[in-house]
Amino acid sequence: xxxxxxxxxxxLTPTKSHETGRRLQLEHTAFSCxxxxxxxxxxxxxxxxxxxxHIKSGDDxxxxxxxxxxxxxxxxFCEKVGGHTLFYGYFWWGSKFQSLDLFNKAISDKLSLNxxx
Numbered sequence: 001x002x003x004x005x006x007x008x009x010x011x012l013t014p015t016k017s018h019e020t021g022r023r024l025q026l027e028h029t030a031f032s033c034x035x036x037x038x039x040x041x042x043x044x045x046x047x048x049x050x051x052x053x054h055i056k057s058g059d060d061x062x063x064x065x066x067x068x069x070x071x072x073x074x075x076x077f078c079e080k081v082g083g084h085t086l087f088y089g090y091f092w093w094g095s096k097f098q099s100l101d102l103f104n105k106a107i108s109d110k111l112s113l114n115x116x117x
Contacts (some may be wrong), residue, residue, distance in 0.1 A: 033078035037112075041102060042074040043067065043089065052092040055102065057085070085109060 017048040044068040045051040053073060065073045079085045087103040101107070 014082060020090070036079040036081055038078050039103065039108075040074065040076045041087065042072045043102070044070075044072040046070065047093050047097060049093055054090040055087060056094075057087045077103075 014072070043051075043053055043055075046069070049070055050069075051067040052064060053067060054064045055073070055075065057077075059080045060077075062075060067073050077085070077087070083105045085103060085105075085108070086101065088099065088101050
């Protein structure tokens with residue numbers, strides 16, 4: 001696999017993340033995709049019960065994944081040319097449910113602005 005250079009890592013916390021125990025980590029890596037940026041995304045659970053996630057984009061359905069306490073689910077993708085990449089997730093824990101955008105143009109722009117030169 002090609003060399004990966006991490007240029008920025010930032011944790012994004014969804015609304016009420018301290019209450020729900022979820023954390024999303026996005027890592028921006030350079031030189032991994034021919035024309036755009038490669039992103040590594042991890043959903044990390046600090047819940048004391050299983051967190052079920054279903055991750056989707058307009059092009060990919062990554063399916064359901066059960067994340068145990070202090071476990072994580074990770075995936076990578078190349079951002080689309082023009083910045084139209086969207087990943088979103090559905091989250092279930094106990095009797096609770098929440099949906100979140102996990103990656104979109106606004107998130108990409110924010111992380112790119114914070115990237116080291």
